Amino acid sequence: xxxxxxxxxxxxxxxxxxxxxxxxxxxxxISATALWSGVQALNQQARESYDRxxxxxxxxxxxxxxxxxGGTFPQALFAKLRRAGWQVSPVxxxxxxxxxxxxxxxxxxxxxxxxxVGNAPTIGREDLLAFITPPGQTLVAPETLSDLGLSQGAxxxxxxxxxxxxxxxxxxxxxxxxxxxxxxxxxxxxxxxQLSRLLVGKPKGPALALESVVGDQLHLVQADAExxxxxxxxxxxxxxxxFGLLSFVVGLFIVNSxxxxxxxxxxxxxxxxxxxxxxxxxxNAVLVIELVSLALIGGLIGLVCGYFIxxxxxPDVAASLRGLYGADIPGELSLKPEWWLAGLVIxxxxxxxxxxxSLAKAIRLPILAAAQPYAWHQAQRRWLILxxxxxxxILAGAGWLVWYGNSLLAGFGVLAALLLGAALILPALLExxxxxxxxxxxxxxxxWFWADSRQQLSGLSLALMALLLALAVNVGVGTMVxxxxxxxxxxxxxxxxxxxxxxxxxxxQAEAIKAWLRERSEVEAVLQGGRADAQLNGAPLEVFxxxxxxxxxAHWPLLQSSPNAWSRLRDADAAFxxxxxxxxxxxxxxxxxxxxxxxxxxxxxVVGIYADxxxxxxxxxxxxxxxxxxxxxxxxxxxxxxxxxGGTAALISALSDRFGxxxxxxxxxxxxxxxxxxxxxxxxxxxxxxxxxxxGVAGIALLTSLLxxxxxxxxxxxxxxxxxxxxxxxxxxxxxxxxxxxxITAVLALPLGLLVAWCLIAIVNVKAFGWRLPFHxxxxxxxxLLGVAMAASLxxxxxPxxxxxxxxPASLVKVFVNER
Numbered sequence: 046x047x048x049x050x051x052x053x054x055x056x057x058x059x060x061x062x063x064x065x066x067x068x069x070x071x072x073x074x075i076s077a078t079a080l081w082s083g084v085q086a087l088n089q090q091a092r093e094s095y096d097r098x099x100x101x102x103x104x105x106x107x108x109x110x111x112x113x114x115g116g117t118f119p120q121a122l123f124a125k126l127r128r129a130g131w132q133v134s135p136v137x138x139x140x141x142x143x144x145x146x147x148x149x150x151x152x153x154x155x156x157x158x159x160x161x162v163g164n165a166p167t168i169g170r171e172d173l174l175a176f177i178t179p180p181g182q183t184l185v186a187p188e189t190l191s192d193l194g195l196s197q198g199a200x201x202x203x204x205x206x207x208x209x210x211x212x213x214x215x216x217x218x219x220x221x222x223x224x225x226x227x228x229x230x231x232x233x234x235x236x237x238x239q240l241s242r243l244l245v246g247k248p249k250g251p252a253l254a255l256e257s258v259v260g261d262q263l264h265l266v267q268a269d270a271e272x273x274x275x276x277x278x279x280x281x282x283x284x285x286x287x288f289g290l291l292s293f294v295v296g297l298f299i300v301n302s303x304x305x306x307x308x309x310x311x312x313x314x315x316x317x318x319x320x321x322x323x324x325x326x327x328x329n330a331v332l333v334i335e336l337v338s339l340a341l342i343g344g345l346i347g348l349v350c351g352y353f354i355x356x357x358x359x360p361d362v363a364a365s366l367r368g369l370y371g372a373d374i375p376g377e378l379s380l381k382p383e384w385w386l387a388g389l390v391i392x393x394x395x396x397x398x399x400x401x402x403s404l405a406k407a408i409r410l411p412i413l414a415a416a417q418p419y420a421w422h423q424a425q426r427r428w429l430i431l432x433x434x435x436x437x438x439i440l441a442g443a444g445w446l447v448w449y450g451n452s453l454l455a456g457f458g459v460l461a462a463l464l465l466g467a468a469l470i471l472p473a474l475l476e477x478x479x480x481x482x483x484x485x486x487x488x489x490x491x492x493w494f495w496a497d498s499r500q501q502l503s504g505l506s507l508a509l510m511a512l513l514l515a516l517a518v519n520v521g522v523g524t525m526v527x528x529x530x531x532x533x534x535x536x537x538x539x540x541x542x543x544x545x546x547x548x549x550x551x552x553x554q555a556e557a558i559k560a561w562l563r564e565r566s567e568v569e570a571v572l573q574g575g576r577a578d579a580q581l582n583g584a585p586l587e588v589f590x591x592x593x594x595x596x597x598x599a600h601w602p603l604l605q606s607s608p609n610a611w612s613r614l615r616d617a618d619a620a621f622x623x624x625x626x627x628x629x630x631x632x633x634x635x636x637x638x639x640x641x642x643x644x645x646x647x648x649x650x651v652v653g654i655y656a657d658x659x660x661x662x663x664x665x666x667x668x669x670x671x672x673x674x675x676x677x678x679x680x681x682x683x684x685x686x687x688x689x690x691g692g693t694a695a696l697i698s699a700l701s702d703r704f705g706x707x708x709x710x711x712x713x714x715x716x717x718x719x720x721x722x723x724x725x726x727x728x729x730x731x732x733x734x735x736x737x738x739x740x741g742v743a744g745i746a747l748l749t750s751l752l753x754x755x756x757x758x759x760x761x762x763x764x765x766x767x768x769x770x771x772x773x774x775x776x777x778x779x780x781x782x783x784x785x786x787x788x789i790t791a792v793l794a795l796p797l798g799l800l801v802a803w804c805l806i807a808i809v810n811v812k813a814f815g816w817r818l819p820f821h822x823x824x825x826x827x828x829x830l831l832g833v834a835m836a837a838s839l840x841x842x843x844x845p846x847x848x849x850x851x852x853x854p855a856s857l858v859k860v861f862v863n864e865r
Contacts, residue, residue, distance in 0.1 A: 052323055052331045059311050069749035070303040071343045076742045077296025077395055078347025082388040083354035084289030086380055087362050090355075107159070109136075110243040110255070110263040116643035117239040122259050126243065127157075130252030133243040134158045137227055139234040142204040142550055142682075143193065150223045152230020159246020177226050181210035184224035190214050204551035204682075207233055287457060291464075291518060292739045293395065298511040299746045300399040304336075306504065308400075336396050344392025348385055358734055429472055436469035447808070456808035460801060464517065467797050468510040471790065475502055475509065478789050490770075497761055498782045505783075508743075508750035509790045515743035516791055516834045519736050520798020520827065525805040526732065528821045529658070534722070536658050539602040541714050543572060543685035544693050547700065548710040555682045558704060565699075567692030570594060573669050574683040577676035579640050582630065587662055588640065588676065590669035591621075596687060601666075606653040607634050613652050617671035621653035625815030626663035640665070642675040658816055740837065748841035751783065762849070763857045772857075776850035780842050787838035791831050798830075 060067040110126070110133065112118040123135045137152035155173060176182045180200075185193075190212060195201060200208045210225055218224065231237050245265065255265060318328060443462035446455050476499060483495035502509075549555035562568045575590035591597055591614065598611050604624060613619040622632060632638065632651055640647045649667065657664055673679055688696055693713050700706050762775055770778075799822065806818045 048323070049327060049331055049334075052318060052328065053335060055314065055318060056311070056331060056335050059307065059314065063307070063310070066303055066307055070300060070307075070339060071346070072745060072749060073296050073299030073301075073303060073399075074340055074343025074392055074396060075296075075347040075350060076299065076745065077293045078344045078388055078392040079350035079354060080292035080296065080738055080742070081289045081391060082348050082351030082384070083358070084286060084292075085387065086351060086355035086384060087358060088286065089380065089384055090359065091362070108245040109266050110245060111241070111266055113261065113264055113641070117236060117241055118262060120238045120240050122262065123240060123243060125258050129258045130248065130250055131243075131255075131258070132157075132159055132246035132248055134246070135227055135240045136242050136244060137230045137234065137236060137239065138241040139230070139236070140680075141223070141233065142680075143201050143209075144550075146192075148189075148221050148223050150225065150230055150233060152225055152227035152234075154227050159244055181226050181229050182213045183209045183211065184215045184218060185212055186218040186220050186222065187214045187216060188220045189218075189222070192220070203233060204680075205235075205553075206551075209233070287460070291514065292742060293391070295511040295515060295739055295742045295746065297395050297399045298507040299742070299749055300396060302504070302507045302746065302750050304396075304400045305507075333397070336400055337393055340393040340396035341389060343396075344389045347392060348388040351388065352380070354738075361734070429476065432469050433473040436466045436473075439469065440466035442466075450808075453809065453812040456804065456812050459808060460804050463797070463800060463804065464514055467517070467793075468514055471510055471513050471793065472502055472506040474793060475506075475786060475789060479786075493765075494778060494782065498786060500761070501758075501782065502786070505747075505750050505786065508747040509786060511743040511746040512787065512834065512838070513790050513794045513797065515740045516794035516830060517797040517801055519740055519830055519833075520795060521801025521805060522732055522736055523826055523830065524799065524802035524821070524823060525810075525818075527823050527826060528802075528806060528818050531821070532818050533658050536602050536656050537718055537722070539600040541718055542596045542600040543714065544688040545686040545697060545700075545711070545713050546717055547684050547686070547706060547712075549682040549684070549704075549706075550710070552681045554704065555684065558684065558700070561703065562686065565696065567689045567696055568686055569689060570596070570687040572596070572685040572687070573681065574685055575669055575672050575676075575679045575681065576683070577642075577672060577679045579642065579676075581626075581638065581640060581663065584629070585662055586626070586640065587660075587664040588672060589664055589666040590672035590679075591666045592669050592685070594687075602656040603653050604656055605634055610652040613650075614666075614668050617668055617674070618648065618650060619652040619667075620649040621655050621666040622651050623657035623660070623664040623666075623815075624654060624817065625657060625660065626665060627651075627654050628811065628815040629663060638665075640675075643677065644675050647675050656816065663815075740833070744837035744841050747787070747838060748844065751842055751845045759857065766854075766857050772852060773850050776846045779849060780839075780846045783842040783846075784835065784838055788835060791834040791838075794834070795827055795831065798827075 117137070120135065123133060126133050134157040135152075135154050139150050140147050141150045142148070155176060176184075190197070193199075193201065193212075195212060197214055198211045200211055202208050209223065210229060215224075225233070227240075231239065243263070255263065315328065319325070439462050443459050443466060446459045446462065450456065450458065479495050479499045479502070483492055483499070486492040486495055547558070549558055559571055562571050572592035572594050573590075574592060577588045577590075579586045579588050591601070593615055601621075603610070603621065606621075607613065610619075610621070614621065620638075622638075626632065630638070634651055634654065636651050638649055638651065640649060649665070655666070673681070686696070697711060697713055700711055758779075762779075765775060766772060803820060806820055811817050
């Protein structure tokens, strides 16, 4: 033990003499851990919210009996099943509006709730008497109470004028959910004696077969380990994880570079320790202990930084998940101890992986070559050949995945293989480019310039790989986002064609508004809309009502359509389907689908496929009148108005004064488009932030590599100074060399980035969301990113170059004194 401590003290003396290398190592560990742990904190926060939603009174993780047609069924079936030995509990679900905002209303019977519901029985039975006896209670999440601007005990009115029971906050609930006793829910939803589903608990004894009790009226839906919300958001979290992993890898490049140089400089020290009697096993064990200790320090600091990164990005992540998927995420981080432990483990594992290559290279070098500063470079050529062969194999694997892969995971596999293969083959490409420059050089100094640049590649290659990856991902994601943005704007102009959109509080107010609008001369048309929820092959489906009006026929974003598609839509047996639905269900024009409705199965023929960007759910569009006939409970509160030019502002003001409508349920086309674009831009704010972080880490990697190489560069620069080249000119040459290899790397990153964009657009987007975007190249954006990369490289090179320009002659003379 004492010998191990002495060995550790000797090894740590290296860091006291090379503090910049220690700082470089810690910066790499902190950057890698911070970005990875920050992303994992965001994912963990979101998944905890999904778990809360799934556990609330029989979500997807509780088995349930539902009607075969997807509607409600008589409450008498509940009594029959209970008498037959089934442990079931009734639930009624519907939507209500409070001040123009829609909320999910759940009616439960707390006495019969099965234990499998999770934390729901605790919520229902906390004050059972107050919950089930008049006036009852409305259980809500604290954030819902805050959104309503009400305090506990308030009794707000829902659409139709009926008051809710007094509000009571429950932290276990998710937002936008109102929970009441089932009898109260039946009155509020105007569904007396009706149920939406029966939650199924574990049997306590023998029970009759389901069909013998209720016939074919109900069927059993087994508990699902993964909710529909989780399935929808998987692609979003996979995208975040991919960015976090990329940032982690880029940070490890810094660690690898620092450890590699430290091992090379410590080889004489290691040889001396071996000569003094330290065994190889003990020496390697102490090296690992030293590395793990440094990883723990860097990991702890990185976790703190990761927490602040996650806290800064959480509002944008929450807005993205709410806008894209309707998922409600709390605005404050609540992290479990497992997150801290996982962060430390990933920091230690990353450090060990980054050190593995350097250890292997040092072990394979001849022991007498350990003191030679060029032994590392002699071994580098052999590694370069092996690395290039591995790169070609990985790129071939990417091609195989493109051809045979057919899933979202395969799409991300293509991206990973493409980026990894390109990073590994980069040193060989740079070597070839610099060799070509050396062969065409005219003059000794120019030839030395190219030859010395080649020699520097071994020390700069990892930093240049990081720059290549960061810039390629910026180009790819930037191209995808810009393409999506332009396509989204065009699509939005086609979808939002009316001048005013309003949502009445209930059907009665909607009828009053329509009657009032008929007397307004500036109103050209009042278009009735609607939307209902259904299921198709077990997956959620939105059924959208299209008014029979020339405005929609002229602007609806159809991608494909049958002849006379719009006239066939009026016949109530045809539908347009979204691109997402066509992709997921493998549907094409002319095929027939059956949609379960409260009035029975509805057979629809596909006569059109339309773009529905930004909506991850499947959707079909039918005539509004047909929608109302098959879904009679659909609220008739959605209205769109066409107004004569110049009359929009006055009409909005009049509607607001007459009916008490505000900006939440009354909006003109311009404001609605602006709001949609704001949500769109905020959705990609997280991606932009992670892009910036990644590019910043790549710049740090280049800076640290240049700083750690600064001292080892003196033997190459001192002879030039000795023959008369000034220190200022030497500094200029060094800056030019750094910018040259950075420029070659950046130029190679541009086509790589366009390949990344193609993968995102043609593979990942299609598999994740179901929509396909056109592929566009934006030259000005590429030039801008190229300039940013060169500016980052210039900033990284300035400090070591400035130190060289101010270096005292005595430091250069010492090179010859030490006979290096």
